[in-house]
Amino acid sequence: MGVSVTRNTSGMFLSQQKYATEVLERAGMLTCNPCRTPVDTDSKLAAAGDPVSDPTLYRRLAGALQYLTFTRPDISYAVQQLYSSTTSSLVAYSDADWAGCPTTRRSTSGYLAETCWLRNLLRELHTPLSIATIVYCDNVSAVYLSSNPVQHQRTKHIEIDIHFVRDLVTTGHIRVLHVPSRYQYADIFTKGLPTALFDEFRDSLSVRSSPAQTAGGC
DSSP: OOOEEEEETTEEEEEOHHHHHHHHHHHTOTTSOOOSSSSOTTOOOOSOSOOOSOHHHHHHHHHHHHHHTTTOGGGHHHHHHHHHSSSSSTTOOOGGGGTOOOOOOOOHHHHHHHHHHHHHHHHHTTOOOOSOEEEEESOHHHHHHHHOOOOOGGGSSOOTHHHHHHHHHHTTSEEEEEOOGGGOGGGGGTSOOOHHHHHHHHHHTTOOOOOOOOTTOO
8 A cells, every 4th residue: 555654662653655755756756856845835826827748647646645645644735736726626737736736724614614513413412512612713803803793894895604603603602712823733734834834733743754764674
């Protein structure tokens, strides 16, 4: 399966180093300089540009990278963008698709689609929650709007979802609290990050360099 297992006193270390090397060799990138992060925070992809000469290779490499996320979850966001950067299916490609991906941001209302479903499921299982579910958000404006019923001129053109969020806050089902970006560990799966944040969040996923081989190791 392309996964090696190394045992030590603290557990097991899973690695796809050989597999990753084969993917790089297939892409002709063995001699390329490495990047500190898989996604440029300022990268913007567009449909413009000449199609790649071999879309079959693109498909194969995208699939290979997706399998690599088994032990490298830190590249999940970048790999996902290979599938969604142009269309909903993997059919159109340009040279720009190799360079990066668009920056995306999940809204507070997106998390509440999920939170309400879980609360409703618990209620149907006759275990309703008696306290509010806390949703953390790194956008101060979003936190403010979730609890302020007054629409100011600057925010009159807002999506209907914000009213849904406000109703949940008013009824006490949801509390939206602010959390600094440096504590939003899930951001590594949803957007491009600066190097310092990326390194910290990657460490939280227990992604490490391969341990040194000991005598008799395989």
